[in-house]
Amino acid sequence: xxxxxxxxxxxxxxxxxxxxxxxxxxxxxxxxxxxxxxxxxxxxxxxxxxxxxxxxxxxxxxxxxxxxxxxxxxxxxxxxxxxxxxxxxxxxxxxxxxxxxxxxxxxxxxxxxxxxxxxxxxxxxxxxxxxxxxxxxxxxxxxxxxxxxxxxxxxxxxxxxxxxxxxxxxxxxxxxxxxxxxxxxxxxxxxxxxxxxxxxxxxxxxxxxxxxxxxxxxxxxxxxxxxxxxxxxxxxxxxxxxxxxxxxxxxxxxxxxxxxxxxxxxxxxxxxxxxxxxxxxxxxxxxxxxxxxxxxxxxxxxxxxxxxxxxxxxxxxxxxxxxxxxxxxxxxxxxx
Amino acid sequence: xxxxxxxxxxxxxxxxxxxxxxxxxxxxxxxxxxxxxxxxxxxxxxxxxxxxxxxxxxxxxxxxxxxxxxxxxxxxxxxxxxxxxxxxxxxxxxxxxxxxxxxxxxxxxxxxxxxxxxxxxxxxxxxxxxxxxxxxxxxxxxxxxxxxxxxxxxxxxxxxxxxxxxxxxxxxxxxxxxxxxxxxxxxxxxxxxxxxxxxxxxxxxxxxxxxxxxxxxxxxxxxxxxxxxxxxxxxxxxxxxxxxxxxxxxxxxxxxxxxxxxxxxxxxxxxxxxxxxxxxxxxxxxxxxxxxxxxxxxxxxxxxx
Numbered sequence: 001x002x003x004x005x006x007x008x009x010x011x012x013x014x015x016x017x018x019x020x021x022x023x024x025x026x027x028x029x030x031x032x033x034x035x036x037x038x039x040x041x042x043x044x045x046x047x048x049x050x051x052x053x054x055x056x057x058x059x060x061x062x063x064x065x066x067x068x069x070x071x072x073x074x075x076x077x078x079x080x081x082x083x084x085x086x087x088x089x090x091x092x093x094x095x096x097x098x099x100x101x102x103x104x105x106x107x108x109x110x111x112x113x114x115x116x117x118x119x120x121x122x123x124x125x126x127x128x129x130x131x132x133x134x135x136x137x138x139x140x141x142x143x144x145x146x147x148x149x150x151x152x153x154x155x156x157x158x159x160x161x162x163x164x165x166x167x168x169x170x171x172x173x174x175x176x177x178x179x180x181x182x183x184x185x186x187x188x189x190x191x192x193x194x195x196x197x198x199x200x201x202x203x204x205x206x207x208x209x210x211x212x213x214x215x216x217x218x219x220x221x222x223x224x225x226x227x228x229x230x231x232x233x234x235x236x237x238x239x240x241x242x243x244x245x246x247x248x249x250x251x252x253x254x255x256x257x258x259x260x261x262x263x264x265x266x267x268x269x270x271x272x273x274x275x276x277x278x279x280x281x282x283x284x285x286x287x288x289x290x291x292x293x294x295x296x297x298x299x300x301x302x303x304x305x306x307x308x309x310x311x312x313x314x315x316x317x318x319x320x321x322x323x324x325x326x327x328x329x330x331x332x333x334x335x336x
Numbered sequence: 337x338x339x340x341x342x343x344x345x346x347x348x349x350x351x352x353x354x355x356x357x358x359x360x361x362x363x364x365x366x367x368x369x370x371x372x373x374x375x376x377x378x379x380x381x382x383x384x385x386x387x388x389x390x391x392x393x394x395x396x397x398x399x400x401x402x403x404x405x406x407x408x409x410x411x412x413x414x415x416x417x418x419x420x421x422x423x424x425x426x427x428x429x430x431x432x433x434x435x436x437x438x439x440x441x442x443x444x445x446x447x448x449x450x451x452x453x454x455x456x457x458x459x460x461x462x463x464x465x466x467x468x469x470x471x472x473x474x475x476x477x478x479x480x481x482x483x484x485x486x487x488x489x490x491x492x493x494x495x496x497x498x499x500x501x502x503x504x505x506x507x508x509x510x511x512x513x514x515x516x517x518x519x520x521x522x523x524x525x526x527x528x529x530x531x532x533x534x535x536x537x538x539x540x541x542x543x544x545x546x547x548x549x550x551x552x553x554x555x556x557x558x559x560x561x562x563x564x565x566x567x568x569x570x571x572x573x574x575x576x577x578x579x580x581x582x583x584x585x586x587x588x589x590x591x592x593x594x595x596x597x598x599x600x601x602x603x604x605x606x607x608x609x610x611x612x613x614x615x616x617x618x619x620x621x622x623x624x625x626x627x628x629x630x631x632x633x634x635x636x637x638x639x640x641x
Binding site: 124159 | 363364365534537538539540541542543547551552555558
């Protein structure tokens with residue numbers, strides 16, 4: 001769904017991915033209540049690109065990231081990675097594939113085992129995937145990576161609770177890159193940090209991306225952060241992609257009403273500009289993913305909705321080169 | 337914030353100096369031990385327990401009498417300094433001090449054996465059940481429920497028939513019955529641990545499930561397990577006393593605190609020392625273990641004190 005013409009090798013291809021959770025277990029008397037967190041998501045990610053995934057809380061951003069990594073098993077669709085569909089692999093095969101795909105978590109402290117030293121935490125993927133390394137070699141690799149993420153190697157024997165959030169996130173990043181993976185899913189890596197630290201971590205991620213040739217999936221609700229790091233962007237609403245495209249195009253001319261509303265809600269750090277612009281105020285909350293509305297998921301809150309929106313899911317159409325959206329009433333470029 | 341190595345070293349040294357810390361980290365266990373050392377009741381209890389253990393294991397070498405040989409000159413002798421029977425003798429002329437020390441040793445050994453067995457089984461069983469979840473968890477936990485429902489004493493009598501001659505095997509077997517509660521506690525803790533992000537991080541790092549249990553789940557269970565183990569020790573001592581009192585436990589001429597108290601209660605009116613001394617030992621042992629268990633609980637979860 002993302003631009004097919006971007007040069008480069010396709011690293012990851014997601015087709016019609018759907019992830020559902022059982023809310024109430026199946027019993028003899030009733031069918032299970034299902035919550036569809038990710039609904040029919042397709043996209044393609046080229047090597048070396050960074051894909052930003054945005055959307056409000058509960059729209060399925062994190063579930064999508066985890067479903068790609070098979071930390072949550074999806075129900076339908078395909079995740080094609082290195083020529084194989086990850087959904088068909090056995091748990092052991094997936095475990096071995098993890099060498100090349102890693103994750104960075106939202107809560108930096110909670111993602112570090114409180115009873116392990118920093119050195120052991122960072123070395124864990126190495127002990128799994130390169131068990132033949134001697135103790136000294138492993139120590140060397142850990143110290144090298146600690147230096148690369150801006151941690152003082154002297155802290156190798158400290159425990160996670162002795163670190164600040166920013167430092168802890170650097171530890172999480174060090175753990176994710178130590179096996180030199182190809183893909184890293186960053187699940188809101190900066191939203192738990194102070195703004196000043198956010199900048200540092202983003203800079204670090206950009207530096208590592210260049211140094212190690214990483215492909216990133218960057219999940220965030222913070223549009224300015226996504227804009228800073230992403231090449232492409234996906235806008236998710238209620239588990240569906242409502243708009244996708246290359247970052248510059250989508251940010252300069254959002255086509256889907258939801259994207260427009262989302263962008264207009266993002267704060268502008270200039271009070272004069274902020275007062276001048278018109279904000280789109282949405283009514284109500286996003287509908288429950290357990291009981292989605294008929295037709296377009298955004299239809300109950302949309303100021304443009306018409307009868308067709310209430311009955312049929314709009315198809316995804318190309319808006320212009322490098323941008324597509326799923327809406328009957330999207331803003332098309334004047335020539336179209 | 338990438339610094340060149342020389343500058344980085346300088347910064348590190350400054351940082352460490354500013355915080356007054358060595359580069360060695362403070363582990364959570366060390367923190368807990370520090371808190372334990374600030375708890376007066378726990379420290380006193382540790383001292384009492386260490387003294388009891390030392391006396392029980394070294395004491396017999398320093399007293400003139402043996403726990404099983406009768407002194408033909410002193411039957412039913414009250415405590416006295418002159419003949420070396422500081423705690424008196426029992427109706428068979430055996431030195432009570434020697435028997436109390438020996439009994440303490442047996443009680444402690446039996447309790448530690450049983451606790452060790454119950455901790456090992458309970459932790460592994462509970463962690464596996466909780467971590468893998470699903471059908472395996474249901475089957476494993478229903479088995480625990482069934483074991484709970486069966487009368488404890490029935491098992492003990494069965495085990496008596498099998499291991500009757502060997503006290504330590506008997507209590508290892510009792511430990512193998514005591515693990516049920518431990519398994520439930522561990523399972524509950526595991527259920528909450530396995531959804532924590534660091535466990536997911538370990539999964540994302542490609543760690544194998546059994547390794548996740550041994551490297552991440554079990555180390556994070558130290559708190560509740562240590563606490564529960566510390567509270568199991570006195571429970572087993574009490575169980576042993578109860579079984580010995582019924583005549584199921586330790587057999588003559590071996591003895592334990594429970595057996596001594598059982599004999600002492602029979603002769604309570606004519607020879608009160610037979611009850612008093614073993615009772616004092618048992619009570620101080622149980623109280624110190626309970627206070628240590630309490631202290632450990634406070635030290636490991638300072639939040640819910």
